[in-house]
Amino acid sequence: MKASDILVDVFLASGVIAQLIACIGVVAFDDVFDRLHFSGAGATLGPLLIGARACTRNRHGACGAAHRFRSGRGDGRRTVGEMIPLQVVIIVLVGAAALAVVRQADPLRQTLVNGFYGLSLVVLFVVFQAPDVALSMIVVGSIAYPLILLVAIARVRGRAEDTTDTDKQ
Amino acid sequence: MTRQIRLGVFTVAGCGLAAFLLWGLAGLPGFGHYHWPYGNVLNQVAPNERHTSNVVGAVVFDYRGFDTLGEEFILFSAVVGVSLLLRKDREEAAPADRVRSDPIMATGAVAAALLFVLGLWVVAFGYVTPGGGFQGGVVLAGAFLLVYLTGGYREYHALTPHSPVEMAEAIGAGAFAILGFAGIAYAGSYLGNFLGIGDAGSLYSGGSIPLLNWATAVEVCAAMILLFSEFLKTYVIPTDDWRPELGPR
Numbered sequence: 001m002k003a004s005d006i007l008v009d010v011f012l013a014s015g016v017i018a019q020l021i022a023c024i025g026v027v028a029f030d031d032v033f034d035r036l037h038f039s040g041a042g043a044t045l046g047p048l049l050i051g052a053r054a055c056t057r058n059r060h061g062a063c064g065a066a067h068r069f070r071s072g073r074g075d076g077r078r079t080v081g082e083m084i085p086l087q088v089v090i091i092v093l094v095g096a097a098a099l100a101v102v103r104q105a106d107p108l109r110q111t112l113v114n115g116f117y118g119l120s121l122v123v124l125f126v127v128f129q130a131p132d133v134a135l136s137m138i139v140v141g142s143i144a145y146p147l148i149l150l151v152a153i154a155r156v157r158g159r160a161e162d163t164t165d166t167d168k169q
Numbered sequence: 170m171t172r173q174i175r176l177g178v179f180t181v182a183g184c185g186l187a188a189f190l191l192w193g194l195a196g197l198p199g200f201g202h203y204h205w206p207y208g209n210v211l212n213q214v215a216p217n218e219r220h221t222s223n224v225v226g227a228v229v230f231d232y233r234g235f236d237t238l239g240e241e242f243i244l245f246s247a248v249v250g251v252s253l254l255l256r257k258d259r260e261e262a263a264p265a266d267r268v269r270s271d272p273i274m275a276t277g278a279v280a281a282a283l284l285f286v287l288g289l290w291v292v293a294f295g296y297v298t299p300g301g302g303f304q305g306g307v308v309l310a311g312a313f314l315l316v317y318l319t320g321g322y323r324e325y326h327a328l329t330p331h332s333p334v335e336m337a338e339a340i341g342a343g344a345f346a347i348l349g350f351a352g353i354a355y356a357g358s359y360l361g362n363f364l365g366i367g368d369a370g371s372l373y374s375g376g377s378i379p380l381l382n383w384a385t386a387v388e389v390c391a392a393m394i395l396l397f398s399e400f401l402k403t404y405v406i407p408t409d410d411w412r413p414e415l416g417p418r
Contacts, residue, residue, distance in 0.1 A: 136304040
C-alpha cells in the first residue's frame with residue numbers, strides 16, 4: 001500500500017466524519033448562531049477534505065484546474081476570439097456598478113444601487129449570449145436579493161430603535 | 170487583534186488569493202473558445218435527435234439529466250437545511266409591515282400577475298426558447314415575493330400556505346426521480362427519453378423533456394417560496410394583531 005493510498009482514505013474518512021458532526025450539530029443546538037457554526041463547517045471543512053481526497057486520488061481527472069493549466073500550455077499559442085465593443089462596454093459598466101455598490105455607505109441606498117448592479121449583470125449575460133442565465137438573474141437580482149436585504153435592514157433598524165427607546169426610559 | 174496584525178493577515182491571504190486567481194486565469198481558454206468538443210457536438214446533434222430548439226434545455230433535462238437530478242436534490246436538501254437551521258423555539262414581536270399605499274398595491278397586483286404569466290411562459294417554452302424549469306421556477310416564486318413586497322405578509326401567507334407548498338416541493342423532486350424510472354421501463358436507461366420527439370419549435374417536442382421540465386419548475390418554485398417563508402418568519406411575522414396560525418381576528 002502506497003502512502004498516497006493511505007492519505008486518500010484518511011482524507012475521505014475525516015471528510016465524512018466532519019460532515020456527520022456538522023449535521024449532528026445543526027440538529028442538536030437550540031440557538032440559531034450555534035447552529036450556524038456547524039452549517040459553516042459543513043459547507044467548508046467536509047467538502048474541502050473530500051475534495052482533497054479527489055485531488056490526491058486522481059491528479060489529472062478530478063483536479064480540473066491543474067489538468068487544464070497543463071493542457072492549455074501544451075497548445076502553444078492560444079486562439080483568441082474577437083470581443084465586440086458592446087461586450088467591452090458592458091463589462092466596464094458591471095465593474096462601475098459593483099464599485100458604486102461598495103462606495104455607497106447607507107445600507108438602504110446600497111440595496112437600490114445593488115438592484116442596478118443586478119440589472120447590469122442581466123444585460124451582461126444577454127450580451128454574452130447566455131439568455132437562460134439572464135432570465136433567472138432578473139428575478140434573483142431585482143426582486144429576491146433586494147427583498148432579503150430590505151427585510152434584514154428593516155429588522156435591524158427596528159431593533160436599534162427599540163434599544164434607544166429603552167435607553168431613554 | 171491590532172490593526173497591524175490584521176493588515177498582515179490580510180496581506181498574506183490577499184497574496185494567496187491573487188496567486189490562485191492568476192494561476193486560474195492563465196489556464197482559461199481564449200475568449201469565445203474552449204478546449205472540449207462537447208458543446209459543438211451537442212449543437213450539431215440535439216436539434217435533430219431531440220427536436221429541441223434550445224439546446225441548453227436538451228442538455229439539462231436529457232443528455233445530462235442525471236446531473237440535474239443531483240442539482241434538484243441539492244436545492245431540496247438546502248431548503249430542508251434552512252428550515253432546520255432557522256427553526257424557532259419562541260416567537261418574537263416584530264413590527265407590522267403592511268403596505269398602506271393604494272397605488273403601490275394596485276401596481277403590485279398587476280405586476281405580480283404579469284410576472285406569474287411570464288414565469289409560466291418561461292417554463293412552458295423552456296426547451297424551445299431560452300428558459301426552462303429552473304429559471305421559470307424562480308420567476309414564478311418571484312411573483313409571490315412581489316405580492317409580499319407590495320401587499321404584506323398576510324397576503325403572501327394566504328397565497329402560499331406552508332404544507333401545500335412543502336408538498337409541492339416534495340412532489341416536484343420525487344416526480345423527477347420517478348420519471349427516471351419510467352425511462353428504465355420504456356427506454357432502457359435511467360432518465361432515458363421515452364416519448365416521441367414531436368415537432369421542432371412547438372410545445373410538443375423533446376420527448377420526455379417537457380415532463381422533467383415541469384417537475385423541476387414545481388420543485389424550484391416551491392423551494393424558493395419555502396426559503397423565503399422561513400426567512401420572513403424569522404424577521405417579519407406581525408405579532409401585534411395577527412398570527413398566521415390563528416388567522417385574522
